[in-house]
Amino acid sequence: MSTSVRVRTVRRSAGVVAAAIAATLVLATPASAHVEVGSEGARALAENVTLNFDAATESDAAGITKLEVFLPKGITPADVTYGKGPAGWKLAPTDKGFTVSGPSVAVGEDVTYSVVVRQLPDAKSLVFKTLQTYDDGRVDRWIELGESSGGGHGHSAPVLKLQAAAPGAEPVAPTPSASPTPSASPTSATPSPSAPPATETADAKPTASDRATATAEEDGSSPALPIGIAVAVLALAGGGLWWFLKSRRNGTA
Secondary structure, three states: OOHHHHHHHHHHHHHHHHHHHHHHHHHHOOOOOOEEEEOOOOEOOOEEEEEEEEEOOOOOOOOEEEEEEEOOOOOOHHHEEEEEOOOOOEEEEOOOEEEEEOOOOOOOOOEEEEEEEEEOOOOOEEEOEEEEEEOOOOEEEEOEOOOOOOOOOOOEOOEEEOEOOOOOOOOOOOOOOOOOOOOOOHHHOOOOOOOOOOOOOOOOOOOHHHHHHHHHHHHOOOOHHHHHHHHHHHHHHHHHHHHHHHHHHHHHO
16 A cells, blocks of 8 residues: 555544544533523514523423523513513513513423513514523523633523614603592582582572672661661651641540
8 A cells, every 4th residue: 555545544534533533522511501582583673572482491400490580771671571481480470571481391391481572672683681590509600701711601681682673663661650639620620719619509689688789888887877767757757647636636626
């Protein structure tokens, strides 16, 4: 066998051995666990968007029981409603996001669930940091950003890339946190200073004496004056009648 043939044979054998070693290493490396978020065609300022989360397990001895998500700026807990997930799991809002939890899933089983967001913020990407809890108390912290997790390795936080907002898209009004306080009804409103006192009836009709008093006050006189005049007239008339009767009695006598 010539020298050149032997060299080619050695090189070929070395290549086969290297490929076998690489394949062995790949097969021996455990699958990389992760939490991912996705939404088909997600755009900034899009409304009623369904976000799909996939949480891979890292435990071969316990099942996942809860996922706690920290919402990015521009999305509040009140903006999120539950879509679907494992049987018996429910969504509950927190101060900074929400949790989805329920009965422990089977050991080695991943968790897939979805939520609906009222409106996505005007941003290029959204980070959903997540804590993943197992039934043995273990917690995986998917909270690292790309730069700090070594270019996507480690416990990277799930990131959703957004397309630019559609033409004419505008932010909607914030989700109300509580019902507005009902305004006071007209019947319970405080009377204005110009309104009549509550003890008075607005449509009460004046009596005859009230009209007489009002007329006298308008004329600048008191009701006692005409009464005094009437008494004096009656007295004079009585005196004249008494004098007339006395005169006739004397004449007759």
